[in-house]
Every structure is written in C-alpha cells, then in structure tokens.
Amino acid sequence: MSGILVDGLIPGLVSVTFRTLSAEAVISLAAEAGLGAVEWGGDVHVPAGALATAERVRERSADAGLEIAAYGSYHRAGQSDPADFAAVADTAAALGAPTVRVWAGVHGSAQTGPAERAAVVTGIRSAADAAAARGLRIALEYHRNTLTDTLESALRLLDEVDRPTVLPYWQPARGAAVGPSRAEVAALLGKGLRTAHVFSWAADGTRLPLEARADLWRPVLADLTGPAASLASGRRRYALLEFVAGDEPAAFTRDAATLCSWLAHPEI
Secondary structure: OOOOOOOOEEEEEEHHHHOOOOHHHHHHHHHHOOOOEEEEEOOOOOOOOOHHHHHHHHHHHHHOOOEEEEEEEEEEOOOOOHHHHHHHHHHHHHHOOOEEEEEOOOOOHHHOOHHHHHHHHHHHHHHHHHHHOOOOEEEEOOOOOOOOOOHHHHHHHHHHHOOOOEEEEEOOOOOOOHHHHHHHHHHHHOOOOOEEEEOEEOOOOOEEOHHHHHHHHHHHHHHHOOOOHHHHOOOOEEEEEOOOHHHOHHHHHHHHHHHHHHHHOOOO
8 A cells, every 4th residue: 555664654644634524535535545544533423432333434444445543532631521431432442443542631731730630640541441441542632732732741741641551642833843843753752652643734823735844744754663663663653644735635635645655755
C-alpha cells in the first residue's frame, strides 16, 4: 500500500476531518488515496455505545484494507462521568481499535489548580484501567485547553498517571516552529509516542496545504521513524492526516499524496 514503510509510520486519516461524510465515504477516500489506517471519531461516525455501527465500520474498513488506528473519543478526564467510559471502551473494542483517545481535562495547564489536576489524573487512571481490562490502551490528545497544552505539563501528567498503557499523541501548535516541535517529539518518544496528527496551520489558524510546512514535517517524520522511534519497534505507528484546507476532499487527496511521498522518500 502506498506510503507504508517497514518498521515505519503508517499514513492514515482522522475521520473527523470529514464529519459531513458517511463512514463509507471516508473509507473510500482513504483507500483511494493509498492510506493505510483510519482513526474513527466518536462524535459522528462511530458514537459511543453504537456497537453495531462499530462492527460495521470495522468490517468495511478491513474490506478496504484499512487498519483501525484508534477510536477518537471525546471523553474528558476529570469532567466526563467515569461510568460513561465503559460504553466508550466497549465501542472501541467492537471497532477493533487498539487505542482510545481521551482528553486531559477542559482547561489549560496554567488555568488548572491542584484539585482539578488531581481529578484529571484520577479520571485518566480510571479510563486506563477500564481500557486495559478490554486489552486497550489510552492515548492523550496533545491539545490546547487541556493538561497536554505544553510539553512540561504533558510529561508531568504522564508521570502522575503512572500507567504503562497511557501514551501520548502529538500534533503541532498553530504556526509551530521546527526546533520546539522536534524537541516535543523527542521527549514524547521516550513516553511511548506512536501517533501524530498531521496538518499544516499558519499562526492565525489558516489551514494550509500540507506541503507548505515541509520545513516542519520532513524532519518531524524523520524523527518519528528514526533511532529514538526504534524503541517502539514492532508496534504500529501512525501519521494521521487531519484538518485539510476547506474540508475539501481534493485538498485531502493532495495532502495524502504529499504525506505518502515523504514517507516513501524520507531522504529527500
């Protein structure tokens, strides 16, 4: 399949990139673009508790040759009811997702006091234990307005949670500088980083063609497949496209071609 490397990154798509399209349309787009995986979102395409939908999407993804990279839930540790996570985990299991993405609270690290931070830690641990009982891992979305809004806070949070089945995601900040981004990736690789959400945004939030940030993504992708990443050898790792310009399928197809080309020719 185009762009997939041995012991490298599998290119894929985050399904929420196309919330207005059906799961079947998302599958067709991803497969036609030569991608190898999809992270299915829990807000539209595979709602929590919709086990029959999860099983159908699992089967149709497999028929198209697409792996399930993860289940992208909107469970927010410290705010969502821990009891609600059972439905999330059951849906991920029915989907065949090895990992459930969760959010580390609802406020940024600078706005979160000790009690709220402790509640987020407790919530992540609860989710991790429920997921582990089903053979699943937890991945923390690397995102502003959560406790993973800075590298320092994200690393501290992972240490506080102290669960081997809780791993980080990574995605760049708006207008991200290359040096700090590579430093984040390097540090998070030491915590089990396996997945990056791949997109190019200007500092003002304008969505750009992926190739516009080749200066960022070429070295970052090299880091994600380099010696430090070899610590995760044998584990599935993903570079998942998200947030294409104008939410347009044509923009996605161009970005997918760019990503696959970069992965197939990392030396360029």
